[in-house]
Amino acid sequence: MSAAAQNLTASPAARAFLARDHRLLIGGQWVPSASGETIDVFDPATEGHLAKVSGGGKEDIDRAVQAARRAFRGEWSKLTSYERTKLIWKLADELEANLALASELETLDNGMPLMVAQYSIASFGCDFLRYYAGWATKITGDTIPVSPGGVRNGESLTYTRREPIGVVGAIIPWNAPLIMATLKLGPALAAGCTVVLKPAEQTPLTALFLGELVKRVGFPDGVINIVPGLGESAGAALAAHPDVDKIAFTGSTEVGKKIISAAAGNLKRVTLELGGKSPMVVFPDADLERVIPGVTRGAFFLQGQNCMAGTRLFVHQDIFDRVVSRVGDMANKFRIGPGLSPDSDLGPLISAEQRERVMTYVASGRKSGAELVCGGEAMPGRGFFVKPTLFSKTNMDMQIAREEIFGPVLCAQSFGDSDLQAVADEANKSIYGLSGSVWTRDISVAHRMAGLIDAGQVSINCHAAVDPAIPFGGNKQSGWGREFGREGLDPYLKTKATTVIY
Numbered sequence: 162m163s164a165a166a167q168n169l170t171a172s173p174a175a176r177a178f179l180a181r182d183h184r185l186l187i188g189g190q191w192v193p194s195a196s197g198e199t200i201d202v203f204d205p206a207t208e209g210h211l212a213k214v215s216g217g218g219k220e221d222i223d224r225a226v227q228a229a230r231r232a233f234r235g236e237w238s239k240l241t242s243y244e245r246t247k248l249i250w251k252l253a254d255e256l257e258a259n260l261a262l263a264s265e266l267e268t269l270d271n272g273m274p275l276m277v278a279q280y281s282i283a284s285f286g287c288d289f290l291r292y293y294a295g296w297a298t299k300i301t302g303d304t305i306p307v308s309p310g311g312v313r314n315g316e317s318l319t320y321t322r323r324e325p326i327g328v329v330g331a332i333i334p335w336n337a338p339l340i341m342a343t344l345k346l347g348p349a350l351a352a353g354c355t356v357v358l359k360p361a362e363q364t365p366l367t368a369l370f371l372g373e374l375v376k377r378v379g380f381p382d383g384v385i386n387i388v389p390g391l392g393e394s395a396g397a398a399l400a401a402h403p404d405v406d407k408i409a410f411t412g413s414t415e416v417g418k419k420i421i422s423a424a425a426g427n428l429k430r431v432t433l434e435l436g437g438k439s440p441m442v443v444f445p446d447a448d449l450e451r452v453i454p455g456v457t458r459g460a461f462f463l464q465g466q467n468c469m470a471g472t473r474l475f476v477h478q479d480i481f482d483r484v485v486s487r488v489g490d491m492a493n494k495f496r497i498g499p500g501l502s503p504d505s506d507l508g509p510l511i512s513a514e515q516r517e518r519v520m521t522y523v524a525s526g527r528k529s530g531a532e533l534v535c536g537g538e539a540m541p542g543r544g545f546f547v548k549p550t551l552f553s554k555t556n557m558d559m560q561i562a563r564e565e566i567f568g569p570v571l572c573a574q575s576f577g578d579s580d581l582q583a584v585a586d587e588a589n590k591s592i593y594g595l596s597g598s599v600w601t602r603d604i605s606v607a608h609r610m611a612g613l614i615d616a617g618q619v620s621i622n623c624h625a626a627v628d629p630a631i632p633f634g635g636n637k638q639s640g641w642g643r644e645f646g647r648e649g650l651d652p653y654l655k656t657k658a659t660t661v662i663y
């Protein structure tokens with residue numbers, strides 16, 4: 162059966178998009194891959210075939226980098242910052258005007274519930290682009306009074322300029338495909354860079370849809386190039402390319418380390434947003450009416466396929482049993498089903514491979530003596546669905562509590578009346594340091610604990626608060642650098658100091 166026909170629930174507009182000939186966007190043209198290779202794209206809710214997409218390799222990456230370099234030197238560099246602002250803003254408007262179709266394609270490709278796709282694309286697609294559109298006109302340097310070589314005070318000064326770093330290679334994962342693309346494009350374009358974007362092989366569709374909008378909006382050719390392809394070919398070629406100035410990567414810690422090695426050839430700049438194993442720490446005075454939905458959603462949002470997911474729940478012993486049983490009840494009530502169905506709270510995992518990985522961890526949890534409170538099973542039938550799973554009585558020696566599972570598995574453990582440092586030490590027993598949350602009504606405990614958690618962002622009485630203006634990124638093996646906010650612009654800029662002696 163043909164791709165689109167199998168998806169009877171998809172809208173005519175989505176079916177028309179799926180049925181298209183999906184090529185690579187290089188230098189403003191849709192072109193087939195040099196090798197003629199294609200990638201098959203599947204719906205994780207039905208396992209049905211959705212589309213065939215040109216699969217780029219080394220040669221295509223090279224052409225895309227050349228196109229990005231030409232654009233960087235050419236028309237793009239001549240535009241004023243106001244013109245960049247307008248183009249980025251127009252892309253946001255165009256995406257908003259097509260929110261329904263973009264969200265539907267995201268749900269078909271990734272599996273996330275449609276509501277989640279709509280919300281996330283509106284906030285972290287459209288509004289995120291608008292946030293960075295505003296920054297394009299606010300990139301400034303300093304003037305610094307200096308006296309080099311003993312020049313008298315007042316007879317010399319240095320001014321700094323913040324220049325775009327150049328050609329950016331953006332390599333993104335499958336867990337929130339479209340917004341991952343906008344998270345890289347926003348600051349890169351605001352800074353004046355050009356981009357080669359490589360979406361994940363599992364989920365190339367919405368990046369290609371975004372490519373159509375990019376063309377419609379009228380970005381100069383080559384400013385944004387989009388090359389779907391496999392990680393080990395297209396991704397590796399981009400990371401190693403001698404004419405790429407910077408790689409912005411989101412994905413696994415394992416591949417992050419490979420990116421660093423590949424980037425060493427020309428010492429390109431690298432920012433990395435990697436894995437996490439984020440703690441949620443609940444004190445006995447916390448408002449359980451907020452804690453229960455907060456930590457349950459914090460753990461299972463995007464089926465746990467979310468780098469910020471709260472996957473380790475630390476609860477004070479006095480309320481441990483109550484919290485665990487209520488979180489289990491709420492998790493059991495989540496409706497699991499295809500993202501296109503309005504009744505689904507949770508969708509499928511991305512692939513059979515990911516389901517297998519998660520179920521291997523569940524088996525390890527059972528074997529290690531953790532107590533299974535709910536879930537622990539994949540759903541029979543079509544689609545890669547796994548029930549939200551809660552293990553109680555876990556400890557930090559267990560594999561399920563140490564390693565990133567990237568699925569709907571939450572580990573709970575209790576703490577006693579020890580001092581805050583001891584609780585934090587336990588929460589920090591991880592190679593990761595991406596996110597964390599503290600739940601209490603005591604403002605001293607809240608701020609002290611937030612200070613002690615070793616993570617790039619900590620939320621108090623909520624989990625994983627994200628906003629385009631909040632710096633986002635990880636400590637330890639969760640990554641290098643920060644995205645979002647003013648800080649998120651820095652990796653796309655380089656400083657030039659110019660000194661004048663009067």
Ligand code: NAI
Nearest residue numbers: 333334360361391392393396397412413416435436468567
């Ligand atoms: P991955 O890290 O392999 O994939 C992310 C991106 O990197 C994709 O675009 C992929 O094509 C690309 N890539 C893969 N190998 C590459 C290489 N050698 N050079 C350059 N680019 C390369 O993630 P994968 O295999 O899809 O998922 C495995 C695990 O990684 C997950 O179970 C999860 O634990 C973690 N992960 C974490 C993410 C996060 O946001 N923190 C996102 C995706 C995966």
Ligand code: MG
Nearest residue numbers: 392413415416
């Ligand atoms: Mg991989």
